[in-house]
């Protein structure tokens with residue numbers, strides 16, 4: 086039975102990858118951080134009682150800032166494959182906490198690679214690094230491929246650039262099977278609540294149910310190439326099954342704006358929006374309501390305003406990936422479109438909002454605030 090170790094198993098990708106690998110028959114080990122409250126919601130459904138001998142899903146306490154801990158876990162687990170998905174992954178937050186972001190995202194990757202080498206596992210253990218389209222930042226060519234030059238635009242992207250190159254370096258210097266997946270934005274109902282897609286689907290669902298008044302957004306003209314996390318974790322695994330290690334761009338090859346994502350999400354809720362004004366004064370108002378998913382709204386209500394607090398000190402305006410290499414060499418193509426993904430996310434968030442609305446009706450407090 087193959088063994089995999091996943092850092093960031095409690096995150097969006099970690100949870101889908103763990104499911105995927107369990108289905109493939111792997112024993113899956115994950116590193117979770119100690120927190121003062123439960124932080125395993127995304128993997129609770131695949132939790133197995135560790136007291137039984139058959140358990141194939143195992144969690145270990147750890148942190149990418151702690152090399153002795155990483156070394157001990159690697160020695161204990163002896164994984165065939167390591168997926169380094171753990172990171173301070175929020176671009177805007179990286180401007181607030183740049184040093185911590187570098188420690189986890191850059192140095193954390195080095196700590197893992199060095200621990201594999203130190204333990205003499207560099208010929209046995211394959212390594213996947215969660216690299217990112219943020220490396221392209223101020224883009225030098227469109228669409229972006231494996232050879233497009235990098236120009237990172239945030240402390241997050243700069244830290245990820247170190248992680249990218251140290252992965253390449255360990256491959257070249259020590260013959261490690263180590264590769265980078267340069268993944269473009271990917272989302273799902275499990276996406277963190279402060280990333281833009283989930284902020285929109287969750288926020289609009291709450292507004293439709295009368296739980297909140299308005300969605301406050303930053304740069305809604307930003308363009309992204311969005312895919313579904315389920316499609317992207319499949320590719321993470323495929324990259325580690327080849328004859329030799331290589332880096333791949335994973336993207337859909339289609340680009341939309343944040344504004345379009347807002348329109349689709351509203352439309353899934355049976356709301357038509359009109360965008361009025363420009364710049365900081367732009368708002369989105371309800372121009373029509375069809376169906377009964379928006380009892381909290383009427384025509385003319387303002388559901389979105391611009392708040393400059395969500396602007397970034399340096400923005401990545403546009404990203405569009407070319408996944409041709411992944412298709413040609415690995416036969417990978419994304420199966421879920423961004424519109425299907427948006428519909429799935431809205432449906433899930435609407436269910437939660439409807440439950441909260443019911444609780445509120447009965448006098449209970451509900452968690453609806455959105456920052457991010």
Ligand code: NDP
Nearest residue numbers: 093095096097098148149170171172174215217268270271
């Ligand atoms: P999430 O933010 O959902 O998950 C990040 C994971 O990393 C969580 O499990 C988190 O733990 C863990 N983590 C954070 N800090 C530490 C630390 N100090 N030590 C150990 N673990 C830590 O990210 P995604 O699942 O969306 O992304 C997975 C990876 O892919 C990340 O590295 C991200 O930067 C990268 N990436 C993501 C893309 C995307 O569009 N989703 C695109 C390209 C790259 P906790 O749950 O306790 O917070």
Ligand code: GDR
Nearest residue numbers: 174176217218269270279280281302303304305307395457
């Ligand atoms: P990104 O994702 O920065 O691309 O990083 P995010 O969803 O946070 O932003 C996408 C774009 O939307 C704009 N935006 C807003 N973003 C947020 N979060 N909140 C807002 O209110 C808002 N308004 C507009 C942003 O400015 C940006 O242009 C994600 C993360 O998952 C990274 O870890 C990963 O590496 C990259 O995707 C690829």
